[in-house]
Amino acid sequence: MSKREKCGIFGIYSPDEQIFPYLYWGMLAQNHRGHQSHGFATYNNGLEYYTELGLIPPIKEPGKESKVKQLEGKIGIANVRYTTSGGKDYQALCYDAMPILSKGESKSLVLSFNGNIVNVRELQEKVGISKDTSDTHALAALIVQTLEENGSLPEAISYLMNNIDGAYSITGILDDGTLFAFKDPNGIKPMCYGFTDGKYAFSSESTGLAINGIEWQRELRPGELLIVKDGVMSQVQAQPWKNQAFCAFEFAYFSRPDSRYNGRYVYEIRRALGAALARKHGDKIKRCEIVVCLPESAIDAAYGFHEESGLKWEMALRRHRYVSQRAFITDGVDRQSVIYRKLNILTPKIVGKNIAVVDDSIVRGDTMRGNIKRLREAGAQEIHLFITYPKIIGPCFYGIDMSTYKELIGAQLSVDELAVELDADSVNYMPVDEYVKETGLRRDQLCLGCITNKYPTAQADELARSIRKELSKGGTEKGRVYE
Template sequence: MNQMNNFPSQKLHEECGVFGVYQQPDASFLTFFGLHALQHRGQEAAGIACGDGTQILCVKGKGLVTDVFEKDALSQLTGANSIGHVRYSTEGGDEIENVQPILAKAHMGSLAVAHNGQIINAQDLRCSLEEKGSIFRGSSDSEIILHLIQRGKGSLLEKIQQACNLLDGAFAFLILTEKNLYAIRDKNGLRPLSIARKGNGFAVSSETCAFDLIGADYIRDVQPGEIVKFSSKGMQSFSYTSCVQERICAMEYIYFARPDSNICGRNVHTMRRSTGRILAKKDRLQGLQADIVIGVPDSSLSAAMGYSEESGLPYEMGLVKNRYVGRTFIEPTQAQRDMGVKMKLSANASVIQNKRIVLLDDSLVRGTTSKRIVLLLKEAGAKEVHVRIASPAILYPCFYGVDISSRKELISTQMSRDDLCAYLHADSLSFLSIQEMEEAYGGSSFCFSCFSGKYPTPLYQNILE
């Protein structure tokens, strides 16, 4: 993003989404639909690679899935096996070489790779590979796996196992050969990846919402540290390490994923609703008096429903989202930035006038959008606005593919809770604690690192710097 002209993004961004099918007559078309269902995970670029048994063809470009793939582009992609990718770049630039899938033609055959996540030892691995003669086409961390595989020993599966063992960080990979498809998750399972059956073949996706669209039936998730191979022998499971634990990114449930997706067997809407319930219980104990509950569309609506159910306060549509705002709106002045929020969200004045409102938001990153929303509600006649954040305060960077790169950009590190409440023009402010989050989610098999500062993988000096 051009920071000179565009106001920096106020929400977090997921790095990307991956989707693939094995043994499907219309593989490229199904992958197009799958990527379309995952479009919320990345809007900068999209690509599809198809294997027809003898070769891999790849089409990719910048823009939304529907911009990159017109009918002619999909018709070129023949073959029954396919992988696709939607991208939001955090690591590597936005040049076309970094758009995925990345295709490599080697003596052992062709390989295409699509990756969601971030390899945190990418810089060290890249330097070492370059010293050994590897030449990289782009600057993305995802290309590293292709070079590591090429340098491995034994069968392709063994080479993939060796490569995965060298990677630290977050990865959900799809690897396509001329004949087979591999689906892999990192040993902490930080990024989601699910498997479904469709007819005599299979589908793999970052989120299960894509299965519903193509009529595939969910089977299970790829496990942390697992390599699932789809071949003429069907679906086979292999591991590349015994050192595994489940630490799925909590932000998938809080904000990234679609509410109709199930991640690691848990429905995203249901998880969000339970966070709203816990916030309501807390407020009841503290005697908060309010008239209505509203959520910031779309990702906070489920938490607002949960709050309403638990508190007995009516759930109202106090904010309405305009769905036709271009994502490249340029906002160089303060007045235009304020207009930018108003273009995206409108306050429903007849619902909120003279009301004491509980406003549910999924998370608080830089705080500017939340502040504008509170002001929008007050300008429209709200008597009080009590901001409730359905996650803990974000205090630390993410090294696993989400664009929180420094503590300075996080408003919760810069102000006390009271100052933050005043900054937002809110009448009160509260977050979930990490313990309450665990209670809402029913366990601790999640990554909460951006809240706790406790990371499930080793950190590297170059990242910290």
């Protein structure tokens, strides 16, 4: 399926080079994390920034003026965004595109944010920001207002962490050229830092560093604040390190396969998940003749599944690379039209066959339903689904666009009912404990809220319980659960 994660972020300091090319390539390597808008900000004796809607464009096209405004400066941040807070109309998308500039009476900053704030309404009221805007504006205003009260960046970030429920990895620049980056006390969202030849860089994924030739150092720790001022980096534990709760969905879907966490590349974890899935469901595999996968995030899992099961792997489902629209952007007929055009099925490879279809997850079911319909039309005899991510039964409060129970097909139907609804012969999930094992992390080091209904932050957990209670009484959800 097509799922959207809130954002990708990047920040860099260089002692002697213009940094815009690093920002550009660092974000281009992470454009999968946000298609709706992009933007850049630098410090060059003052803060400069610009944002645009859509994917990051080429720097130069033959016979055309570049759409990229190359900002000057040796300190900068950048962002790509999907909407999980604020409005979705054209004006809202333009206004909420990041980085954003926040100005106070005596302080100002630019901010790039990945995550989602659960108590956003409380925060907006506290800082006097309109409820029609995204949570990023309220976060930035809170930092500026706290800085104006005490002047200390570590104290401002500590205050933010004490008053915010949610997930956040953030890079920013103060109006004196201070570059900073920090992560929430549960470490839900990814962010690493690198260092090479005097350059410090921060990135949602390690690929943002690798494309720029910057050596990866480590992931930021939960509650950690890193500050780069005048070429020197300092570290502050702005909030005591709570139990880490890293987003489990990063391994199955969001992160690039060549990104790495906890000393392992994501593709290695996905391949291990595929192998574990094959071991778990050997009885169903006996009915299958070939294995195929839904490109592209399931390719590595399908390879591991093929290795473990011994089934022939047919690359019989091919993605039309330049059909860039995501299925979640449109509704109804348009959504189905996009889903249909994204995939090319090599009919002779599957006609009359019993097939194992490996995919990363099932959220709403729209994409899977459409793809199974096409596989049936192409002549597949039996279709058995093997899903690496456990059954999604709860919304995400932390920046993935699945924010209500009602939209989650797994929250409404049993596994057997899912198979009927999707027209599959069987649906086979990875159990939660086995998924956790293959990530290399412990259960208490992961956010598993969407597959267990147990959330790592207090307000999100309480909100989820209250919504489930209301739904059990016949109540309904109205929009995003946290708004």
